[in-house]
Amino acid sequence: MSDVNSAVEPQERNIKRAIGRGLLLRCPECGKGKVLHSYLKVNETCDCCGLELHKAKADDGPAYLTILIVGHILAFGLHYSFVTYRPEPMTIVLIGLALTMSSSLLLLPRMKGLIIGFQWAKRMYGL
Numbered sequence: 001m002s003d004v005n006s007a008v009e010p011q012e013r014n015i016k017r018a019i020g021r022g023l024l025l026r027c028p029e030c031g032k033g034k035v036l037h038s039y040l041k042v043n044e045t046c047d048c049c050g051l052e053l054h055k056a057k058a059d060d061g062p063a064y065l066t067i068l069i070v071g072h073i074l075a076f077g078l079h080y081s082f083v084t085y086r087p088e089p090m091t092i093v094l095i096g097l098a099l100t101m102s103s104s105l106l107l108l109p110r111m112k113g114l115i116i117g118f119q120w121a122k123r124m125y126g127l
Contacts, residue, residue, distance in 0.1 A: 013121040022117025023110050027051055029120065035113050042116065053116065056125045062111035069111075070103050 018028040027033040033046035035053060040062075044054045078096060081087065119125040 010123065013123070015118065015121040018117035018121035019114055020117075022113035022115070025109060025113045027053070028117040035116055036109055040109055040112060042112075051120075056116040056119050058112050058115040058119075061115045062108055065111040065114070066104055066107045069107060070100060074100055074103070 017031075021028050021031045022035065024031075025035050027035060027046040027049060029051045030046060030049040033048040033051075034043060035046075037043045042053050042056060042058075045052055074096065077099070078092065082092065116125075
């Protein structure tokens with residue numbers, strides 16, 4: 001009787017491993033193939049294992065996560081640097097803009113990979 005239940009219920013997927021592979025922009029299933037073929041374009045399938053990646057829909061999630069993370073880190077840094085060093089306003093603006101743009105551009109594709117990995121682990125895409 002337990003053999004029937006194990007055949008019906010799908011195997012549990014490791015969420016931490018899938019998210020970690022997504023952060024590295026790798027396939028959540030095998031960890032070898034690439035998830036993206038350009039900055040934010042998702043591959044149709046994994047080159048190594050054949051997993052259909054095009055079914056994953058990240059939509060605005062990566063942008064929200066990127067804004068959340070970058071905003072919190074840079075707001076703390078801005079407050080700390082202003083209280084500690086009292087730099088000129090234009091210095092803060094220029095450094096803040098450079099840090100915001102570079103960290104956002106670096107983080108955005110990784111957040112997309114994270115969401116794709118999470119969706120795969122929870123079987124949330126392909127419906």
